[in-house]
Amino acid sequence: MKDEQDISSLIHLLDDPDEGIYSHIRIQILALGEEIIPNLENAWETNIFGVLFQNRIEQLIHDIQFEALLKHLEMWKNAGAASLLDGVILIDRFQYPDFDQEQMLKTLEQIQQDIWLELNANLTAFEQVKVMNHILYEVYGFNGNTNNYHNPKNSFLNIVLESKKGNPLSLSLIYSIIAQNLDLPIYGVNLPRHFVLAYLDRFSLYKTNNIYTADVLFYINPFSKGTVFSVKEIDHFLEQLKLEQDPKYYQPCTNVDILIRALSNLSNSYTKLGDTAKVEEIKKMMGVLEKPAD
Numbered sequence: 001m002k003d004e005q006d007i008s009s010l011i012h013l014l015d016d017p018d019e020g021i022y023s024h025i026r027i028q029i030l031a032l033g034e035e036i037i038p039n040l041e042n043a044w045e046t047n048i049f050g051v052l053f054q055n056r057i058e059q060l061i062h063d064i065q066f067e068a069l070l071k072h073l074e075m076w077k078n079a080g081a082a083s084l085l086d087g088v089i090l091i092d093r094f095q096y097p098d099f100d101q102e103q104m105l106k107t108l109e110q111i112q113q114d115i116w117l118e119l120n121a122n123l124t125a126f127e128q129v130k131v132m133n134h135i136l137y138e139v140y141g142f143n144g145n146t147n148n149y150h151n152p153k154n155s156f157l158n159i160v161l162e163s164k165k166g167n168p169l170s171l172s173l174i175y176s177i178i179a180q181n182l183d184l185p186i187y188g189v190n191l192p193r194h195f196v197l198a199y200l201d202r203f204s205l206y207k208t209n210n211i212y213t214a215d216v217l218f219y220i221n222p223f224s225k226g227t228v229f230s231v232k233e234i235d236h237f238l239e240q241l242k243l244e245q246d247p248k249y250y251q252p253c254t255n256v257d258i259l260i261r262a263l264s265n266l267s268n269s270y271t272k273l274g275d276t277a278k279v280e281e282i283k284k285m286m287g288v289l290e291k292p293a294d
Contacts, residue, residue, distance in 0.1 A: 007036060011043045015053040029060055034068050037061055065097045066281060073288045081255040085177050091262055092158045104158045111140060112178045125199050125217050126228065128184055133226035140164060142171060144223040152269040155262055169195040169262055171222035187211050187252035190261055192241060196221050198252055211252045260289050
């Protein structure tokens with residue numbers, strides 16, 4: 001890392017109108033990584049040069065944060081993608097790099113605590129789901145955003161936890177993350193056009209020790225306030241879409257698949273808004289997740 005004086009001199013050169021000089025300085029600043037962001041932010045706040053200088057700093061901060069995000073996403077995947085919440089937080093940081101993660105976790109913990117207080121060992125699987133539905137939809141007021149379905153905000157968990165409005169995937173994420181923390185075997189199913197959840201049979205799960213092959217007791221639709229439905233309704237849904245009854249539409253999917261689905265939703269939302277720059281960045285994020293393991 002360069003010393004403060006060298007960094008300050010480098011940043012001041014960002015005001016040079018010569019694009020060739022700027023391009024050279026930009027490469028040097030990007031190479032310094034996230035450590036230089038506070039210096040860039042301070043220079044932006046003082047803004048002693050003008051609009052060009054400010055715009056260049058904003059773009060540099062964004063580019064540095066995005067490159068760091070790609071690295072963290074790759075690290076998350078290569079480490080086994082074990083924590084769905086950690087992966088979701090990375091997607092939130094794509095749009096909101098400085099969001100209050102601690103507050104988000106506190107909100108999730110409070111909802112989880114409220115559900116836990118209503119659960120007991122004597123409840124059936126269906127009764128457990130009724131408890132979750134009561135707390136999530138009646139007490140906290142979560143619901144599907146049918147009026148503005150394609151709004152990108154529906155895909156960011158930190159925003160959904162504030163607005164209480166989301167799409168099928170974001171509501172499923174809140175539902176399944178809390179359920180799994182409470183030791184309820186509820187996992188995401190990557191159904192085409194509509195993400196849902198599966199409540200797994202505990203005995204089957206105990207025998208197989210594999211969520212991807214365990215039997216499913218029933219399915220849950222978090223977008224319609226936790227409605228419970230059976231495999232026959234998935235059969236009918238696939239029939240309407242003229243799709244084969246592929247096992248992947250009935251069984252839980254991986255956390256990597258869930259993040260790819262979330263990014264695909266975001267890509268569609270930004271495409272509708274005409275934000276091609278965001279779409280291109282999302283493609284890079286998806287590329288990291290879709291890249292075969294070494």
